[in-house]
Amino acid sequence: MVLLSILSIPFIAAIILLFVKQNEKANYIAIASSGITLALALNITFNGAVNFDASWISSINARFVLTADGLSKILLLLTGLSFPAIFMATSKNEIKNRAQFLSLMLFTQTGLLGVFLAGDALLFYFFWELALIPVYFLCSIWGGEKRIAVTFKFFIYTFLGSLFMLIGIILVYTHTADQSFAIQSFKEAGLSAGQQLTAFALFFTAFAIKMPIFPLHTWQPDAYEQSPTAVTMVLSAVMVKMGLYGVMRWLMPLFPNAFGAHSNFVVILSVIGILYASFIAIRQDDMKRLIAYSSIAHIGLMSAALFANNEIGAQGVLIQLFSHGVNVLGLWIIADIIEQQTGTRSLKEMGGLAKQNPTLGILLVGFAFANIALPLTNAFVGEFLMFNSLFQFKPWIAVAAGVSVVLAAIYTLNMVQKCAYGEVSEKMSKMQAPNVPAQFVLIVLLIVVIISGVYPAPLFDLTADTLQQLFIK
């Protein structure tokens, strides 16, 4: 029942917000609802396995099944944490029709939570698309100058990908023994080697576009840049995780043979993506684009480690799913504060943040360290495990991917240097102390970064059951 309520709270709040006119009130409703969602997510995380099962479309045997294992819980936690953080950090931003904006954001949250909880293939597909539609409207209405074309590209890309997944679902469904969409039946579906390969390719396309894996990534930097920052945060902190989640929930368990057979190919693509994105990130002057490319590189590493198909890599990814979300969220919030107050995203025009506003400077440095995975930050744990797994997979791949650590240090520290140090630039002199909620959020996030970096054991415990399921011999 708690699973159903975590889905319905943002949904109901979103509907209420459609009828709210005052901005202040809308803010309170959004923050309150996402706060309750966070509380429920914590509740689910610390309680044992929970399930919800109800009849849906009986004639084709599709059921409304929600389940939460370690993998779901860690993403539930991330989704639960991200939304109140985003709402609070951007609560003072100038947004037209704020109530509608927040309503669409909460619809997105409903879709995301549904994706992470669905235990039935058709339901999963349903939520997968539902998470996309509100984002389409959010970006197209509140985005930057080129928003309509860019968002449309993003939409068509992901929509096409998910349609391929739909064929995959139909293909597996027609081969299940009991004609049902349950994960268990899907796992036991009697597919021939050829069919498994086709189904693998169909599912993979959807996930690869969402993550995105090189060369299907072209929609992403533009979409991140043109979206309103609150939406960019959702996209890069939570939404890209849908692809990785899909791989772990569906691709690995359903098609183990095809998965193993293609790991080389995907790992190499991912590593190319990592290096490619890192090099582009170095050349960026726009802070938002820099963070976007850095995020692509990090996701690339996660997909490489996942497709290396060993336990240690999967463990690293499970931890990193959460850590990457928190880190990138912190960076986006800081970038947003700077842009809101100085009116620029260009690193050339920045400088002297540390002098002008020491608190924000320290916070920036903290998240930057997490971005390059220094020890004591949360990302270190995950990245260490992932490199370890790549080394087990093929040493030379680990070396190639390892270059990205150096590159990450280059572009991240370069950003910190240009932004925080040096003389106070003309634009930066307009910088005031960030508002209280934003500052509060940043500090909380930084505490999460450090705690989960120093003592990651709870995260390991949380995801133990997923690992066991994935790698049972």
Added chain:
Amino acid sequence: MNAIIASALLGVLMMFASWIFDNEKTHTRIALVGLLALIVANVLQLNGIYTIPVDYKALLSFTQFGLYVNTILFILTFLYVWLNGDEIAKIGNHAADFYALFFFILCGASILTSFNNLLMLFIGVEILSIPLYILTGADKKNLNSNEAALKYFLMGAFSTGIFLLGITFIYGATGTFHMIAPSVNPATGMVREQLMQSAGLILIFVSFNFKVSAAPFHFWTPDVYDGAPTVFTSFMATIVKATAIIAFVVLFHSQYKALGYAWELLLTFVLISTLFVGNITAVFQRSVKRMLAYSSIAQVGFMLFALYGSSSFADEGILLYIMAYSVASIGLFGVLIKMKEYSFEAFNGLAKKEPLLAAMTTVFTLSLAGIPLTGGFFAKYYMLNAAVQSGVGLWLVALAILFAAVSVYYYFKLIQAMYFMEGEPVMHEVEQRYKYKLLVFAILILALGILPNVFLSYLYF
């Protein structure tokens, strides 16, 4: 049987209504009551209660499926008249005449859902078609409407000829108008009679393609849909087309085996060209009305998937499809009627001026594009599942999906115009009551998209 008799009688009754009552509002009310009576008569038969016992000599067969389709068609017509009554009254002199034609069309429709004999099929198709020629030309002073009617009539007459020729061939081969699937002996292949029967079936196939506007027999569609008064386009593109598709599916589910291997080849050719022509041409349209005409061709492409083989997915799917497609299209045409101009630009800024109307238009559009949470998603889903189950190559399904993605392009142009473009929509005043009526359609679409089960369970009780 109830429905056939009742609709014919009601048609005649409606003709006299314009004689007795002068007020067009009254005509609409009488039509609505008549439609209700028709629904009741049909539901009675669905539950095994007959009003008049008729010996129809096995020319007709009333199945649960056919009767349920009747119910759907009648309810759709009811909703359509309920929404569009005022608009219908604006065309011509006597709304009652049009309602009479509707009833005759429904009479044809109820024959088409229950034929058991090729002659009945032919009569059904003709009863359905002839009123349509009149409706197309209803706007007598409009040249486009006249042209469309003439074009439709000529092309329709031509396809009727082909239809009859097909029936003649089959009669010549089997000696009966009843439908008998030939049993081909694999050792000898098809003998002469069987070849003749196949040729007849192919001719009927062609003629049906014309009726449902599948490519390459679609050329009349855009002009007719564009030229006809918009209210009647709405009727033709939805309820009439749905009836034709159902008859098409029912006929060939029992007969396709007669065509052997050629069947799949033929169907695949028609299906691909329909999807191609419909979707690609729709992309380039400037007028929303013409875009909808081409998109209705594209939608037929998806419906044709039900023809590959008979399965529960195909049967349930085609029902869901006609429901989702018709409700969404009637709704969308309902919005279009209120526009003074049919270009995409006319919709600019609609979301700001009429938020509810824009939201509902979005629901209809998303449904036509097949996005989850709307009926269109399950409609497409069932069709694809039916196709995969019947053993069609996955490449064809993938191709259909690519075209579905193309369709997103032109459907979303409408959403983009309404929500993301600045401007003043070029439209008539819309009454609050009208919006609430449209809301019923939008809610139906969402209900179909969340719990399609509810609408299908009646097939089996």
